[in-house]
Amino acid sequence: MSIPGTPPSAGLGLKPEHYRPALDEQAAGLWFEVHPENYMSAGGPRLNWLDAIRAKAPVSLHGVGLSLGGLEPPDPAHLRRWKALLDRYEPVRISEHLAWSVHSGTYFNDLLPTPMTRLALDRFCEHVDAMQSALGRSVLIENPSRYLPMREEIPEAEFLAETVRRTGCGLLLDVNNLHVSARNLGFDITAWLDTIPEDAVGELHLAGHEADAELGDELLIDTHGAPVADPVWRLYEAVIARLGPRPVLIERDNNIPAFGELLVERERAQRVLECARAGKSAHV
Amino acid sequence: MSDRFHDELVAAITSGEAAGLEPWLTTPAALRRMAVYRNNVVHGMIEVLRAAYPVVERLVGAGFFAPMAKAYWQAVPPTDPVMSHYGEAFADFIDGYAPSAGLVYLGDVARLDRAWLEAHHASDEPALDAGQLAGLAPEALPQLAPRLHPSVHLCTSNWPAYAIWRSNRDDAEPARVELRPAPDHALVWRHRGTVRHRALSSADHGFLAALAQGQTLQDAAHAAASVDAGHNAADLFGEALASSILGGSRS
Numbered sequence: 001m002s003i004p005g006t007p008p009s010a011g012l013g014l015k016p017e018h019y020r021p022a023l024d025e026q027a028a029g030l031w032f033e034v035h036p037e038n039y040m041s042a043g044g045p046r047l048n049w050l051d052a053i054r055a056k057a058p059v060s061l062h063g064v065g066l067s068l069g070g071l072e073p074p075d076p077a078h079l080r081r082w083k084a085l086l087d088r089y090e091p092v093r094i095s096e097h098l099a100w101s102v103h104s105g106t107y108f109n110d111l112l113p114t115p116m117t118r119l120a121l122d123r124f125c126e127h128v129d130a131m132q133s134a135l136g137r138s139v140l141i142e143n144p145s146r147y148l149p150m151r152e153e154i155p156e157a158e159f160l161a162e163t164v165r166r167t168g169c170g171l172l173l174d175v176n177n178l179h180v181s182a183r184n185l186g187f188d189i190t191a192w193l194d195t196i197p198e199d200a201v202g203e204l205h206l207a208g209h210e211a212d213a214e215l216g217d218e219l220l221i222d223t224h225g226a227p228v229a230d231p232v233w234r235l236y237e238a239v240i241a242r243l244g245p246r247p248v249l250i251e252r253d254n255n256i257p258a259f260g261e262l263l264v265e266r267e268r269a270q271r272v273l274e275c276a277r278a279g280k281s282a283h284v
Numbered sequence: 285m286s287d288r289f290h291d292e293l294v295a296a297i298t299s300g301e302a303a304g305l306e307p308w309l310t311t312p313a314a315l316r317r318m319a320v321y322r323n324n325v326v327h328g329m330i331e332v333l334r335a336a337y338p339v340v341e342r343l344v345g346a347g348f349f350a351p352m353a354k355a356y357w358q359a360v361p362p363t364d365p366v367m368s369h370y371g372e373a374f375a376d377f378i379d380g381y382a383p384s385a386g387l388v389y390l391g392d393v394a395r396l397d398r399a400w401l402e403a404h405h406a407s408d409e410p411a412l413d414a415g416q417l418a419g420l421a422p423e424a425l426p427q428l429a430p431r432l433h434p435s436v437h438l439c440t441s442n443w444p445a446y447a448i449w450r451s452n453r454d455d456a457e458p459a460r461v462e463l464r465p466a467p468d469h470a471l472v473w474r475h476r477g478t479v480r481h482r483a484l485s486s487a488d489h490g491f492l493a494a495l496a497q498g499q500t501l502q503d504a505a506h507a508a509a510s511v512d513a514g515h516n517a518a519d520l521f522g523e524a525l526a527s528s529i530l531g532g533s534r535s
Binding site: 037 | 287289290291293294297305308309310311314316317318319320321324325328329332361362363364365366367368404405406407408409434474477478
């Protein structure tokens with residue numbers, strides 16, 4: 001799921017405060033990801049910055065608002081806005097979450113947990129189908145960061161594997177979410193990786209997490225507000241050793257540092273891919 | 285397991301009452317983790333409004349702004365995941381928010397923050413420029429009824445809201461503003477990718493408000509002259525043409 005003819009490479013989540021250095025940056029293989037919801041305005045400079053950046057680097061769209069894991073089908077009006085962005089920016093990949101954020105017409109500014117039940121799986125697959133049909137292309141579904149230990153009929157990895165089987169979607173493996181969820185819920189990462197279809201993984205995410213302010217290390221929060229943590233770097237190396245190189249993204253949405261600091265993390269992620277391609281194990 | 289889970293989680297986020305989630309959890313001890321979702325949503329909404337209303341936040345301070353934003357979210361939760369659309373009714377909410385009633389201008393300052401945001405995200409449709417009028421017969425010009433460009437916002441207050449807002453934008457050094465009621469007009473719009481703003485006289489405002497209502501240039505000039513007999517509508521029209529204030533003509 002990388003661009004035909006180009007090897008998978010590392011990208012950066014694009015923030016408005018970094019438009020200028022992002023446009024000027026020449027690093028080989030650099031690509032950018034944005035939330036389409038931040039570009040659903042009638043016009044204005046944001047859209048023009050993304051036009052300029054898209055003219056020199058691949059861009060992917062990572063949605064947070066379709067609420068595929070909710071009770072209600074994805075909003076057709078929101079899908080039309082998505083389609084307009086696909087036509088304008090021709091993203092190299094598109095993705096959404098195994099989560100929900102809309103309930104009875106109200107939007108919640110978070111990625112809320114979908115119960116791991118057979119009924120929820122049927123509904124989720126219908127919603128993924130609806131998104132793929134409306135947009136005319138395959139979507140990558142991201143594994144959630146989980147906090148609540150819930151009774152399950154289907155373990156998360158099987159839920160994702162079954163979604164891939166039924167809908168033909170791909171997976172966005174968020175390595176930080178996998179680490180955070182496994183720690184918070186106490187599941188086994190190796191068994192999780194054994195269950196998901198490896199070929200379906202079209203992108204990886206790396207981000208920072210923080211211990212909960214009140215509960216401490218008992219509960220890790222996926223804040224996107226800190227550098228990628230060492231255990232997540234190690235898990236990333238293990239995942240790449242297992243899957244081979246895949247496009248990988250450094251995400252940072254809070255406590256946003258200078259562009260150069262993110263580039264350093266992005267370089268580290270890129271080196272792991274290059275070592276894997278050269279058949280060496282990475283030492284980052 | 286039924287679909288009640290979504291209802292119960294929403295109840296826990298909006299009210300903080302999480303006990304209804306217990307049947308879905310492997311251990312009741314996990315209920316305390318529910319606070320993560322409530323905090324994420326409440327904090328996220330406050331951040332959205334803080335970013336959209338920077339001058340309001342600067343005037344009242346973060347400690348006052350946060351509960352006001354939370355109260356707004358509770359009264360008017362978003363229905364659209366596009367966060368740049370959220371907060372449309374915040375100024376009206378502030379007008380009725382008792383704790384800030386002493387800051388009589390605060391709602392109008394919020395309207396200026398909103399105008400800035402909407403101008404920033406407004407359509408890129410081309411503005412009317414002088415070249416498009418070159419072929420027009422001289423007698424036809426007064427009958428032209430150009431619309432205002434979609435980025436244009438006319439902001440009006442009975443208090444010196446614009447002076448307060450302008451001197452608290454970005455890191456501006458706050459100016460001394462005499463607080464007494466008087467008509468106050470400002471124009472907020474986008475020109476060449478940058479949001480601009482300036483004060484308007486009552487006559488300037490009358491001219492542009494008439495165009496906004498679909499009137500012709502001639503009628504708009506009359507409206508301005510009725511406010512100020514010496515108003516120079518030609519100068520204002522020239523400035524409007526040169527700085528992307530007018531959109532296409534109504535035909």
